Amino acid sequence: MLLFRLMSALLGYVVIMVTGEAPERFVNMAASRGIYLWDITRVSEGAVLMKVRLGTVKSLRHIARRTKCRFHFERRVGLPFLYKRLLRRKALALGVLFFLATLYLLSSFVWFIEVKGNERLTVPEVLGAAAEAGLNRGMPKWRVETGRVETAIEEKLPLVAWTGVYIKGTKVIIEVAERVVPDAEDNRPSHIIATKAGLVKEVLILNGHPAVKEGDTVSPGQVLISGEIPPFEEPLKPVEEQKLGEEPKPQKTSRFVHARGIIRARVWYDGYGEANIVETGLRSTGRSETRVSIKFKGKEIILSGNQNVPYECYDTETLVKTIPQWRNLEVPVELVTLKYYEMAEYREEHGIEGARSLAVERALAEATGLIPKEARVTNRLLEEIQTGHPENIVRVKVTIETIEDIGEESLFKP
């Protein structure tokens, strides 16, 4: 039915008013001749309104004559009539045409240029290079030569390894892929200084003048490799070769370089740990209770949980939520969540051995916390500190020896 209505609207139909002695006969005859009529309604005595397809209207004339009825068009609906009306309204047709033409015209210009994939290059740089190749905002699309723009950008910006220029609607997308260029070498004069105290084990100099040698003890901040290279001292030539009257060679000054090299040194780290042989204290039993309450102007309303603290010995954790202050308005309401953790006393006997291993563990943890990742541990020394008289405590000192690079760059002004 919907399809039929749609077709009718497309092909066009008319609403006709049939008047006469017996409109029923008109309807009967039309129906028997295969003319499809629908929505037949009687308006008054001897006048019936009905709808009929545009294509079959012509044959109705004959039927009307035969049944002594008259009919006239009441309403015309559908695309053919719309088209006729449009032809009559020239300005409207012109407007539609103008609209389409404008749409086409405006969509044939470049409105936006988007740059994608640039990391070190800035967008204006890329756009500038594109503009030189004749890609500007507002230019007609057919004048954009994507191939030429691509090559121009690649030539203009050496950092660009590849470019792609596409036109997508009114937008031009410039996609660039940047070349990975190694960072420029830092050539400012600098020393390599020690970050830690240690005993120099290995000296490897790539650039600079050695300030320490293997076996030296260094302290933090001491220059290990100097960036200042003193002039090479030529061995004195035999006196007789020196010609008289020849000017003495100009005094050579020292060169300044960016020192590079690796200084490995033995470094020691100390750690101290202690443990009680018999340990007593408080610790959580794992049980907890939560109390949620609302605080309003000093009054506390408990929402859930016990009013009294359920444990004899406990630890608490409080979480207060307030409504954020807005302008000068402060709502004096707080949501307080109190969490009680039950604590219990405990007493644990480790024995001397147990206490020692605990103390060693703690001392090692303290010492290893200081060691950088790259360091290589070579030795570990444990030492129990004896006080002379018996105690409830075991004290352990740990010394860890590592070999690591202790050099650090430090710029200086010659």
Added chain:
Amino acid sequence: MGWRDFQRKVKRQFSEAMELPGDVVLDLPKIIMVGNIQLFIENHRGIIEYTPEGVRVSVGEGEVVVSGENLMLRNILPDELCVEGKIRSLSFF
């Protein structure tokens, strides 16, 4: 009992025996009603009278009278028609 009645009787018995639908063999109207708002008549012979209060439709022999309010002929085809509106009664004459 005339010859006609005899003929009809034979036809009916035949259709009953063969289980053939009556509207095909006996040339009877097939009427479908959807509540009291829609009425389809298949196998009709034309409209005799149409007013918003009643529609008289000629069928094989006799006529069907539909009465109600605001009746409207939704569509009309050579052998099918549809009446819409507030149908109150349907009778055969």
